[in-house]
Amino acid sequence: MSEDIQRVEPRVLKGFRDLLPSDLIARNGVVRVIQGIFEKYGFVPLETPAVEHIETLFGSGGDEANKEIWRLETPDGEAAGLRFDQTVGLARALAQYPDQLKAPFRRYAMGNVWRADKPGPGRYRQFMQLDIDAAGSANVAVDAEIIAIMCEALSALGLREYVVYVNNRELIDAVLEDCGIAEPSRQKHVLRVIDKLAKVGLDNIRREMGPGRIDDSGDPIPGVGLAPEVIDRILNLISVTGATRAEIIEQLAQLVSTEHAQAALADLRTVAAALDAMGIHDDHARIQPSLTRGLDYYTSIVYEAMLPQAPQFGSVMGGGRYNRLVERFMDRSIPGTGVGVGIDRLLAALAHLGLVEERKTVVQVLVVTMGKTPLTESLRLASELREAGISTEVYIGAKMNLKSQLSHADHYGIPVAVIVGEDEIANGVVSIKDLMAGKQARLEIADHDAYRKAGTASQVTVPRASLVAEVRRLLA
Amino acid sequence: MSEDIQRVEPRVLKGFRDLLPSDLIARNGVVRVIQGIFEKYGFVPLETPAVEHIETLFGSGGDEANKEIWRLETPDGEAAGLRFDQTVGLARALAQYPDQLKAPFRRYAMGNVWRADKPGPGRYRQFMQLDIDAAGSANVAVDAEIIAIMCEALSALGLREYVVYVNNRELIDAVLEDCGIAEPSRQKHVLRVIDKLAKVGLDNIRREMGPGRIDDSGDPIPGVGLAPEVIDRILNLISVTGATRAEIIEQLAQLVSTEHAQAALADLRTVAAALDAMGIHDDHARIQPSLTRGLDYYTSIVYEAMLPQAPQFGSVMGGGRYNRLVERFMDRSIPGTGVGVGIDRLLAALAHLGLVEERKTVVQVLVVTMGKTPLTESLRLASELREAGISTEVYIGAKMNLKSQLSHADHYGIPVAVIVGEDEIANGVVSIKDLMAGKQARLEIADHDAYRKAGTASQVTVPRASLVAEVRRLLA
Numbered sequence: 001m002s003e004d005i006q007r008v009e010p011r012v013l014k015g016f017r018d019l020l021p022s023d024l025i026a027r028n029g030v031v032r033v034i035q036g037i038f039e040k041y042g043f044v045p046l047e048t049p050a051v052e053h054i055e056t057l058f059g060s061g062g063d064e065a066n067k068e069i070w071r072l073e074t075p076d077g078e079a080a081g082l083r084f085d086q087t088v089g090l091a092r093a094l095a096q097y098p099d100q101l102k103a104p105f106r107r108y109a110m111g112n113v114w115r116a117d118k119p120g121p122g123r124y125r126q127f128m129q130l131d132i133d134a135a136g137s138a139n140v141a142v143d144a145e146i147i148a149i150m151c152e153a154l155s156a157l158g159l160r161e162y163v164v165y166v167n168n169r170e171l172i173d174a175v176l177e178d179c180g181i182a183e184p185s186r187q188k189h190v191l192r193v194i195d196k197l198a199k200v201g202l203d204n205i206r207r208e209m210g211p212g213r214i215d216d217s218g219d220p221i222p223g224v225g226l227a228p229e230v231i232d233r234i235l236n237l238i239s240v241t242g243a244t245r246a247e248i249i250e251q252l253a254q255l256v257s258t259e260h261a262q263a264a265l266a267d268l269r270t271v272a273a274a275l276d277a278m279g280i281h282d283d284h285a286r287i288q289p290s291l292t293r294g295l296d297y298y299t300s301i302v303y304e305a306m307l308p309q310a311p312q313f314g315s316v317m318g319g320g321r322y323n324r325l326v327e328r329f330m331d332r333s334i335p336g337t338g339v340g341v342g343i344d345r346l347l348a349a350l351a352h353l354g355l356v357e358e359r360k361t362v363v364q365v366l367v368v369t370m371g372k373t374p375l376t377e378s379l380r381l382a383s384e385l386r387e388a389g390i391s392t393e394v395y396i397g398a399k400m401n402l403k404s405q406l407s408h409a410d411h412y413g414i415p416v417a418v419i420v421g422e423d424e425i426a427n428g429v430v431s432i433k434d435l436m437a438g439k440q441a442r443l444e445i446a447d448h449d450a451y452r453k454a455g456t457a458s459q460v461t462v463p464r465a466s467l468v469a470e471v472r473r474l475l476a
Numbered sequence: 477m478s479e480d481i482q483r484v485e486p487r488v489l490k491g492f493r494d495l496l497p498s499d500l501i502a503r504n505g506v507v508r509v510i511q512g513i514f515e516k517y518g519f520v521p522l523e524t525p526a527v528e529h530i531e532t533l534f535g536s537g538g539d540e541a542n543k544e545i546w547r548l549e550t551p552d553g554e555a556a557g558l559r560f561d562q563t564v565g566l567a568r569a570l571a572q573y574p575d576q577l578k579a580p581f582r583r584y585a586m587g588n589v590w591r592a593d594k595p596g597p598g599r600y601r602q603f604m605q606l607d608i609d610a611a612g613s614a615n616v617a618v619d620a621e622i623i624a625i626m627c628e629a630l631s632a633l634g635l636r637e638y639v640v641y642v643n644n645r646e647l648i649d650a651v652l653e654d655c656g657i658a659e660p661s662r663q664k665h666v667l668r669v670i671d672k673l674a675k676v677g678l679d680n681i682r683r684e685m686g687p688g689r690i691d692d693s694g695d696p697i698p699g700v701g702l703a704p705e706v707i708d709r710i711l712n713l714i715s716v717t718g719a720t721r722a723e724i725i726e727q728l729a730q731l732v733s734t735e736h737a738q739a740a741l742a743d744l745r746t747v748a749a750a751l752d753a754m755g756i757h758d759d760h761a762r763i764q765p766s767l768t769r770g771l772d773y774y775t776s777i778v779y780e781a782m783l784p785q786a787p788q789f790g791s792v793m794g795g796g797r798y799n800r801l802v803e804r805f806m807d808r809s810i811p812g813t814g815v816g817v818g819i820d821r822l823l824a825a826l827a828h829l830g831l832v833e834e835r836k837t838v839v840q841v842l843v844v845t846m847g848k849t850p851l852t853e854s855l856r857l858a859s860e861l862r863e864a865g866i867s868t869e870v871y872i873g874a875k876m877n878l879k880s881q882l883s884h885a886d887h888y889g890i891p892v893a894v895i896v897g898e899d900e901i902a903n904g905v906v907s908i909k910d911l912m913a914g915k916q917a918r919l920e921i922a923d924h925d926a927y928r929k930a931g932t933a934s935q936v937t938v939p940r941a942s943l944v945a946e947v948r949r950l951l952a
Contacts, residue, residue: 020522101496362515
């Protein structure tokens with residue numbers, strides 16, 4: 001039968017990737033920490049399908065997202081698509097199950113999403129998102145709770161330096177209104193320009209708010225066409241800095257006067273007071289008046305997390321408040337606010353900072369069977385270790401010699417080997433090899449004999465009854 | 477802007493479903509238990525993409541699976557499809573990364589798969605699979621380890637009665653060979669007929685092994701065309717029963733004689749000895765000579781788990797040995813054996829047996845803000861509870877009256893409410909309400925006044941410093 005098999009080249013699609021055990025062990029660890037914090041703050045899991053009706057997906061993320069939808073057809077000929085985010089599914093579910101998912105409702109989602117855009121370094125067509133969204137609360141104290149979650153997650157992952165930048169983009173809208181710029185489309189254009197501040201600098205965004213500019217490639221970038229005095233007011237506003245949240249808010253208060261602006265400031269004050277109440281240090285959550293997070297979708301408070309020790313990874317979490325979550329699906333709006341964790345970026349940054357351990361396996365002990373020892377002896381011994389909660393693999397491979405077995409442990413980085421040979425069985429003992437110590441010792445030794453001895457020195461023989469205790473001691 | 481929104485009916489595609497918090501809380505609990513056991517036996521995670529090249533998917537699961545592949549096209553015009561299982565991705569990855577995923581390699585995968593077949597009750601077009609596969613070991617002691625994992629998982633989930641049925645289908649092939657039936661296609665036909673034993677009964681499979689039969693709807697079912705004496709030998713073989721694995725093996729040994737049959741029996745003996753070594757009771761792993769698991773794909777040992785207290789759910793885990801895992805992707809074969817957990821069926825069975833708790837939330841405490849108390853007080857209090865690891869939600873909704881807040885706790889089944897009012901703050905105390913006890917008391921009381929008092933009786937007021945201790949006491 002083998003002859004008729006058509007050989008297929010083993011490869012993944014462009015923009016896709018496999019997560020090998022070392023990738024996934026690291027990711028699972030980070031995901032578990034974050035999930036625990038989501039749950040501690042009262043968020044519950046909800047999972048919507050990967051495939052949705054095309055009209056459910058279409059339009060909800062704006063034109064940019066529509067282009068990225070990966071379309072397909074159901075066996076019944078209906079137009080469908082792969083989800084490009086998890087928020088659209090939440091919005092649909094809130095409208096579909098109003099009796100079950102009563103507001104206020106806090107959910108988390110941890111799943112894959114698909115985008116049919118151009119892949120590039122770090123840009124994949126399938127990637128995981130960890131999202132929390134709180135629906136049904138207009139009070140921005142909820143936004144402060146989400147910021148607290150971001151801080152707690154970053155701290156729990158071992159980071160000491162992290163900043164969540166917070167802003168209320170309505171403040172900018174209010175100043176524009178005060179200057180007579182009331183059209184939402186122009187206001188949003190200004191927010192998108194400000195979003196580019198870090199990338200293109202103050203002078204360039206000044207030009208983009210005015211007549212426009214020519215970019216490095218010679219292409220013209222049309223401007224918003226604001227008057228110079230309006231631009232000055234906006235730039236003054238977004239340039240405000242200060243040592244504490246309170247200080248920044250008081251400085252912003254000097255620059256605005258209208259009722260709308262006062263309301264926007266009041267929301268920032270609510271966020272700041274809530275952060276204080278939850279003990280979030282001023283260094284970890286800062287008001288950044290230039291933060292807009294470009295997307296049209298956000299309506300007021302926005303927030304994003306940066307790692308000052310690894311700025312090249314950009315924002316590792318980001319989100320904000322959107323007050324029109326379900327209106328595409330039902331006759332009313334439900335206010336919402338939420339954050340998405342860029343798990344791939346976050347993992348890359350943590351790895352860069354040495355905060356994730358690279359492990360190819362979860363196995364703690366390899367049971368090595370020697371000579372004519374029956375495999376059942378090894379299985380029996382493995383059962384004892386597993387009963388003690390120790391992850392144990394019995395080597396059962398094509399070649400059962402000692403070298404193959406120890407090289408397997410070495411390849412996967414299994415730290416301890418328990419060796420079961422005929423002598424051991426006859427004497428009621430087991431040999432336990434500390435493979436990490438042996439490796440370390442060998443690395444430090446140049447001389448061949450000493451090298452071999454180091455291997456032996458890291459091995460002990462103990463009574464069978466001491467097996468679990470001795471393995472635990474080595475693993476500790 | 478609201479006016480131009482085109483309203484979309486909130487609904488999922490046919491054959492899809494949402495997993496609401498209660499579904500997912502239950503599923504996550506079961507998945508976590510099983511994942512822990514997979515890891516304890518030395519299996520590591522591997523995740524391959526949901527979308528693969530069509531030629532990668534095509535052919536690997538047989539014609540039946542090909543029909544079920546949900547096809548799509550990449551933005552670059554390549555033919556692709558959604559994966560219908562997780563084994564095809566494993567096979568591809570083993571061929572693609574031979575240096576990293578060196579044999580023996582044990583991996584687990586827990587992800588969604590998609591099938592474009594007809595949906596029905598309990599049959600979805602997207603569903604989750606939990607799979608383990610051990611690649612690179614021809615020794616069937618590995619199959620015994622997988623059976624031990626199945627047993628340990630079922631036991632850890634609270635089941636006392638469960639059986640993993642085990643067989644070596646090669647034994648049937650060997651007897652057929654001995655009778656001169658050597659064509660693999662006829663042998664496989666016989667195995668598929670035997671697979672229907674439980675469904676159609678002994679008389680019907682006897683007819684299907686012979687001339688064929690007419691089914692209930694009047695349709696003819698073609699037979700294998702075996703001679704009556706051959707059928708008798710097969711039926712004798714598959715009817716063997718006994719109290720222990722050893723007894724059944726010895727009875728089977730009476731019925732076969734050829735070298736091939738002896739080799740098949742030797743494998744069963746290896747499995748039985750390994751199960752004994754791992755302490756798996758005869759009641760929990762039984763040899764069932766009629767087990768074939770229809771699929772052409774398996775080559776020798778097969779196994780499946782049944783719950784005698786809930787037989788209507790069928791097999792909740794199933795798998796076996798397939799020795800041609802990667803040959804579609806590379807120039808050699810790697811033997812493999814593995815099991816898939818039908819997580820939906822398993823959950824349904826556990827729920828039926830009262831072994832999963834129905835919970836709509838993970839939240840343990842709702843902080844209720846009374847009257848003019850600032851929300852910051854509630855946030856401060858929630859931080860204290862969360863610091864103690866208690867999942868806490870601060871009620872922040874559209875209506876902040878007591879009734880709305882307690883009805884929220886009631887709707888989601890949050891067990892404890894902590895009430896922060898002006899009196900409490902003034903006196904340095906908090907009121908803690910045991911909502912479960914109150915509910916229970918009210919259920920038992922007919923009289924209106926007593927009903928109201930029961931609500932009060934379940935409430936205590938304690939010094940603020942005793943908050944965490946008192947909440948812990950109630951939750952215990």
